[in-house]
Structures are given as C-alpha cells and as structure tokens.
Amino acid sequence: MRPKLTLMRPKLTPRIGLALGGGAARGMAHIGVIRALEREGIEIDIVTGTSMGSIVGGAWAATGDIDGLEAKASALLSSDEFKKNRLSFLRETRKQRGGLFFSVANLVRRGIFFGMSNMRPSFLSAEEFATSIERIVPEVEIESLERPFAAIALDINKAREIVLTKGNLRRAAAASSAIPGILPPVRMNGRVLIDGGWVDKIPVLPAFGLGADLVIAVDITANVEDSESYDRGLDIMVRANAIRDQALVRFCRGMADIVIRPPVKDVHWADFGAYERCIRAGDEETTAMMPQIKETLRHARLLHLVRPSVGKRLADLYLQADDRAFTVE
Numbered sequence: 001m002r003p004k005l006t007l008m009r010p011k012l013t014p015r016i017g018l019a020l021g022g023g024a025a026r027g028m029a030h031i032g033v034i035r036a037l038e039r040e041g042i043e044i045d046i047v048t049g050t051s052m053g054s055i056v057g058g059a060w061a062a063t064g065d066i067d068g069l070e071a072k073a074s075a076l077l078s079s080d081e082f083k084k085n086r087l088s089f090l091r092e093t094r095k096q097r098g099g100l101f102f103s104v105a106n107l108v109r110r111g112i113f114f115g116m117s118n119m120r121p122s123f124l125s126a127e128e129f130a131t132s133i134e135r136i137v138p139e140v141e142i143e144s145l146e147r148p149f150a151a152i153a154l155d156i157n158k159a160r161e162i163v164l165t166k167g168n169l170r171r172a173a174a175a176s177s178a179i180p181g182i183l184p185p186v187r188m189n190g191r192v193l194i195d196g197g198w199v200d201k202i203p204v205l206p207a208f209g210l211g212a213d214l215v216i217a218v219d220i221t222a223n224v225e226d227s228e229s230y231d232r233g234l235d236i237m238v239r240a241n242a243i244r245d246q247a248l249v250r251f252c253r254g255m256a257d258i259v260i261r262p263p264v265k266d267v268h269w270a271d272f273g274a275y276e277r278c279i280r281a282g283d284e285e286t287t288a289m290m291p292q293i294k295e296t297l298r299h300a301r302l303l304h305l306v307r308p309s310v311g312k313r314l315a316d317l318y319l320q321a322d323d324r325a326f327t328v329e
Contacts, residue, residue: 014300017046017212019256020053021202021249022195023220024179024269025278027052028073029262032282033218035066040290042297046212047149048163048203050196053218054151054176058169059137061149069136070279076135077272129174129183137170145169148210151176152196152203153186161199162191163206164329189329201245202252214300216293217256218282221249223265258296260286 018037020030030053037044049057059069076082142149143166151164151172164172167188175186175193186193200206207215223246253259262281267274286293 014213014297015045015211016043016297017048017204017207017210017215018044018057019202019204019207019215019217019252020047020049020057021217021219021221021252022051022053022177022197023222023264024052025272025274026220026222026262026264026267026269027056028077028272028275028278029220029264029282029285030056030218031066031070031073032279032284033260033262033286034060034282035070035279036283036286036290037216038066039287040294042293044216045147046207046210047147048152048207048210049149049173049176050152050200050203051177051179052220053203054173054196055133055137058142058149058151058173061145061147062138062140062169064146072136074275076132077275082132082272129178133170133174133177137173140169142166142169142172150203150206150210152200152206153178153193154196154198155191156180156185156194157192161196162193162329163203163209164188165210166329200252201249202256204252204255208255214257214297215255216258216260217253219249219253219259219261220264220278221245222269257300258289258293260289262286 018034020027020033023029034044034056047057047061049055056069056073059072060066063069142151142164148165149169151169153162153164153172153175154160155162162175164175171186171188174183175188176196177183178185178194180194180198183195196203201221202217202219204215204217260282262278262285264274264278264281267278
C-alpha cells in the first residue's frame with residue numbers, strides 16, 4: 001500500500017508549493033527568491049526542501065521572517081568561527097569547475113580526503129555542523145509549523161527517499177543536508193539518513209504529494225560544461241556523476257509549473273563567502289520573472305476547479321507506479 005501524502009484540506013484556490021533545491025552555498029539564493037515572492041504578495045502554502053533548501057525552507061516555514069533569516073545566515077557565514085571550519089579545504093577549488101565531486105576528487109589526489117575518510121565518517125565533525133545549523137534553524141517540531149513543510153533525505157540502508165514531515169525540524173534539516181563524506185549522517189527513527197539531493201535534487205513531486213496544486217521550483221544546481229579530454233578513471237567518474245546529476249535535475253524541473261533559476265551556477269558550492277551575491281541573484285531573478293509567474297498563477301486559478309495541473313497528474317502516476325517511491329515520516 002503506497003503512502004498517503006496529501007495533508008491539507010480542499011481549497012477553492014490552488015495551493016502553491018515551493019520546492020527549494022540543493023546546492024550548498026548557492027542555496028542562499030533561496031532567501032532572495034522567498035523575499036521577492038513575499039514582496040509581490042504571492043502566498044506559499046507548502047514548502048519542500050532538499051539539502052540547503054531544507055535549511056532555508058525549514059527556517060522560513062518555522063518563523064515566516066525572511067529578514068530575520070537573512071540576518072542570522074549572514075551573521076553565521078561572516079563569522080570567524082565559520083570561516084575556520086574545514087570547508088576552507090574545499091573552497092580552494094572554487095575557480096575550477098565540476099562541483100562537489102570535482103572538489104572531493106581534487107582532495108583525493110592530494111591524499112587529504114582519502115586519509116580522513118578512512119579515519120572518521122565525515123570531513124566535518126558532527127559538532128561543527130550542529131553549531132552552524134543551530135544558529136539558523138529553530139528547535140521546533142515540524143508538525144507545529146503553520147505552513148506544511150517537508151525535508152528530503154535518503155535512507156542509505158533501505159535505498160529509499162524519505163520525506164520528513166514530522167519530528168524535530170533541526171534534525172530533519174541536518175539529515176537532508178548531510179553530504180556523504182563531507183557531513184555526518186543523521187540517525188532518525190532507526191534510519192541512517194544523508195543528503196536528499198542524491199535522489200531528489202528539487203523536491204517537486206513531494207510538494208505535489210503534500211497537497212500542492214501548482215509548484216514553483218528553484219534550481220540552483222551548477223551547469224555541466226562541455227567535455228574535455230579525460231584520461232584518468234577518477235576524472236571520468238567525476239564527469240559521469242555530474243552528467244547523471246543533470247539528468248535528475250531536468251526530470252525534477254520538468255514536473256514543476258514554474259522554474260526559477262537564479263544566475264549562481266558559477267558559484268562554488270563551498271564558497272559561502274558569496275552569500276550576499278547569491279541572495280541578490282535570487283531576488284533579482286524572481287523579480288524579473290514576476291510577470292510570467294503571475295500569468296501562470298492566473299491560468300492555474302482558472303483551471304483549478306476543472307482539472308489538476310499536469311505536474312500533479314504526473315506526480316500521482318509516479319506514486320502509483322512505485323509504492324516505494326516515497327516513505328513519509
């Protein structure tokens with residue numbers, strides 16, 4: 001029996017979901033996107049987030065205060081304490097292309113990542129990660145939020161996408177953001193959970209499953225550039241992983257009614273020093289798209305009582321086709 005995901009009561013106007021994708025440092029663009037939507041009076045009914053999208057989306061769903069969220073994030077990312085963590089090793093490759101796996105591969109070549117990964121479960125300690133996330137995400141239960149929210153994680157034991165809709169918000173966001181090898185896995189309800197981006201880059205389908213009639217997706221993934229000559233097996237593996245990720249991103253985007261793509265593709269995923277630029281890019285891109293967004297919403301309201309959106313119908317078919325597509329907790 002497949003899980004029943006719809007949590008909200010029927011509504012005469014379409015419920016708008018906001019699906020915030022993963023991208024680590026580039027995720028600061030989500031703050032700008034939310035601010036622009038709020039400024040134009042666009043009410044978001046449901047929020048889903050993967051990785052950094054779960055941190056920003058969860059904190060906003062809990063407080064409803066986007067200015068306060070930006071202030072907390074800015075204070076953390078500009079602090080000396082944060083700048084001294086081990087992400088500095090990964091930021092060294094920010095001018096080179098290839099994303100997370102390129103950074104890890106570079107460290108493997110230098111023997112740093114390989115040595116540390118054999119001695120401990122993650123590059124950053126659980127304490128370092130907990131200290132950072134505590135300054136942004138409040139200690140509340142997801143069920144207490146006025147706006148339905150879900151964080152997406154991957155159960156590495158059962159190889160299953162987990163849609164976290166209840167329990168501790170901070171732990172759910174930490175689980176959704178636990179980049180394998182970089183950040184420590186999170187144990188919840190007998191599961192070992194890691195970054196949800198490995199199965200759901202932009203959680204559009206979970207947003208539909210939670211009751212959204214229309215979903216706005218925010219894509220902050222990096223581009224895969226044209227191929228060069230790859231002579232070493234490690235480089236080929238990194239390239240293949242990047243191509244696989246892009247295919248998953250395209251699938252997720254295809255389910256959404258509106259896709260916002262802030263121009264932050266060239267920001268290294270570990271370059272949190274670029275947070276102001278990312279926030280501004282999210283705001284400006286959303287503002288530029290506002291006529292298109294409002295037109296799509298207008299049509300959605302007209303069609304809402306006639307038929308569900310294409311994305312919602314596809315999400316229903318996907319869930320029916322695979323009872324194990326989602327596990328809701």
